[in-house]
Amino acid sequence: MTTVEHVESEGPSGGDGVRRRDFINIAAVSFAGVGAVAVVVPLIDQMNPSADVLALASTEVDLSAIQPGQAIKTTFRSQPLFVRHLTDKEIAEADKVDPSTLRDPQTLEQRTVDGKKQWLITMGVCTHLGCVPLGAGEGENRGEFGGYFCPCHGSSYDTAARIRKGPAPKNLEVPKYSFTSDTAILVG
Amino acid sequence: MSFPWAEQYTPKHPAMQWIDEKLPLPRLVYNAIGAGYPVPRNLNYFWNFGVLAGLALVIQIVTGVIMAMHYGANTQVAFATVEQTMRDVNAGWLMRYAHATGASFFFIVVYLHIFRGLYFGSYKAPREMVWLLGLVIFLLMMATAFMGYVLPWGQMSYWGAKVITGLFGAIPVVGNPIQTWLLGGFAPGNASLNRFFSLHFLLPFVIAAVVILHIWALHIPGSSNPTGVEVKGPQDTVPFHPYYTAKDGFGAGVFLILFAIMLFYAPNYLGHPDNYIEANPLSTPAHIVPEWYFWPFYAILRAFTVDFFFVPAKLLGVLAMFSSILLLFFLPWLDTSAVRSGSYRPTFKKFFWILILDVLVLGYCGGAPAAEPYVMISQVAAAYYFAHFLIILPLISRFEKPLPLPNSITEAVLAKYGKTGGEPVAVPAE
Numbered sequence: 316m317t318t319v320e321h322v323e324s325e326g327p328s329g330g331d332g333v334r335r336r337d338f339i340n341i342a343a344v345s346f347a348g349v350g351a352v353a354v355v356v357p358l359i360d361q362m363n364p365s366a367d368v369l370a371l372a373s374t375e376v377d378l379s380a381i382q383p384g385q386a387i388k389t390t391f392r393s394q395p396l397f398v399r400h401l402t403d404k405e406i407a408e409a410d411k412v413d414p415s416t417l418r419d420p421q422t423l424e425q426r427t428v429d430g431k432k433q434w435l436i437t438m439g440v441c442t443h444l445g446c447v448p449l450g451a452g453e454g455e456n457r458g459e460f461g462g463y464f465c466p467c468h469g470s471s472y473d474t475a476a477r478i479r480k481g482p483a484p485k486n487l488e489v490p491k492y493s494f495t496s497d498t499a500i501l502v503g
Numbered sequence: 504m505s506f507p508w509a510e511q512y513t514p515k516h517p518a519m520q521w522i523d524e525k526l527p528l529p530r531l532v533y534n535a536i537g538a539g540y541p542v543p544r545n546l547n548y549f550w551n552f553g554v555l556a557g558l559a560l561v562i563q564i565v566t567g568v569i570m571a572m573h574y575g576a577n578t579q580v581a582f583a584t585v586e587q588t589m590r591d592v593n594a595g596w597l598m599r600y601a602h603a604t605g606a607s608f609f610f611i612v613v614y615l616h617i618f619r620g621l622y623f624g625s626y627k628a629p630r631e632m633v634w635l636l637g638l639v640i641f642l643l644m645m646a647t648a649f650m651g652y653v654l655p656w657g658q659m660s661y662w663g664a665k666v667i668t669g670l671f672g673a674i675p676v677v678g679n680p681i682q683t684w685l686l687g688g689f690a691p692g693n694a695s696l697n698r699f700f701s702l703h704f705l706l707p708f709v710i711a712a713v714v715i716l717h718i719w720a721l722h723i724p725g726s727s728n729p730t731g732v733e734v735k736g737p738q739d740t741v742p743f744h745p746y747y748t749a750k751d752g753f754g755a756g757v758f759l760i761l762f763a764i765m766l767f768y769a770p771n772y773l774g775h776p777d778n779y780i781e782a783n784p785l786s787t788p789a790h791i792v793p794e795w796y797f798w799p800f801y802a803i804l805r806a807f808t809v810d811f812f813f814v815p816a817k818l819l820g821v822l823a824m825f826s827s828i829l830l831l832f833f834l835p836w837l838d839t840s841a842v843r844s845g846s847y848r849p850t851f852k853k854f855f856w857i858l859i860l861d862v863l864v865l866g867y868c869g870g871a872p873a874a875e876p877y878v879m880i881s882q883v884a885a886a887y888y889f890a891h892f893l894i895i896l897p898l899i900s901r902f903e904k905p906l907p908l909p910n911s912i913t914e915a916v917l918a919k920y921g922k923t924g925g926e927p928v929a930v931p932a933e
Contacts, residue, residue: 482805482807
């Protein structure tokens, strides 16, 4: 013990008072810190969606039975998905609006696939706090703009599912999807 | 840690002496909540609520641990096992109703405890740490209560979880990944339910640990009192036991009577019928409301309906809601008046009652549908809430002329009961 203390007190210093013990101290604590961070990463990452949750990340939808003016509610990533067959009148109403006057400016074209303007496919998740808006089911309240109406905090969406009134900041989200045939889409 | 005149712990029985030498736990208890802790002699019944909050925590832990024995944390069975607890498990209905009613009573006593602290200036030096730790307990309680409400997997459970985790989605850029991380999926599901159950079981014990720190920090300066005048000598105090153990015991009796009335005659009064419908991700209840104890904060959240300076209304609401609680952490430094007790602060007292009214109005609006006139009222009330702490309180502290303070606790007590001097010095009962 005495030898160790002797070496420590008279140990080599770089002339600026830095002892070898200081270097070892910083190196050891830094190494332990890196180790601690490396352990924390999996502890945090385990809370992200697991493989089986991610495996359900795409959905196929058959459109053949949906008549103009009708909509269906299905699920995509365990959240509601609205698939709506717009009537010509609803398309005209959506096109009539000047996008620059909107909270989240977008045209119906930008929200649908080229040449398939009548198929409006959006998430059924209000962009305010995530409630399911009404309007996809038969006889539900579609709000004053004829699209969707969220009963939680009163957000109203128009026939292109764009936010027009109420607290929601964004239009209903359009998920990534593609037409696999004329009457079927693959979402995700 | 205590006043020099505190009673000393002297174990008489050889067994107690033996324990005291090895592990002085009885000594710790004696000095913390026994005759060894001198307490101001003039505490009124508002000083009961700390002990009552502790009692409520014990009720929640006991009933909660029992309920966990009958619960299945899986979306397939969660709703069914809760119903099974209600119908098939012996006394299961009692455990669940006691747990649900107990949560409300826990918040009632904690809100009264906070009310006491606000009115009598208990947050002021030298007790800032007691106040800060109390707020930490309050935040932990809110997190625990929220996660507990998700466990029965009813409609309100599911949609409450969705709305509350959606709050984090309002944060720019990282919001959506954080929400997905919290839920372990894109919507509340099995992963969410399991982690909420795990944390709902853990957090009460964390609360218990912070409660110990809260009491520890309290016992360094000792309890405050209704006059706000510090203890000056032995004549100002009485030993905690038997004086306040008796007074708290009486308060606990009243608390338990009220608790039993609610538990046995109106167990669902504060709940929502929608939560007896199993969670359905495709159908939102017509009117999502949190439990009553979150209403004032929920009203502040919903008060923001228009964007300011490119900051979306949704984010503003979330920031305001969190700030409304975080603001309280700065209270000891916002209220700079040297006088603690509201009883001696005539201007403070008026604005204090306006604040209480304001919070009650916010609470009412938070439970009402998101429509006019409630949104407008919430906006005004939320603005007043912030104005009270950030503008009114600092100004009052500067300009108010307080009433003359009594020279000591004893003088105040004697004046109140019309006696003059010669009052016997406090001695413990035999």
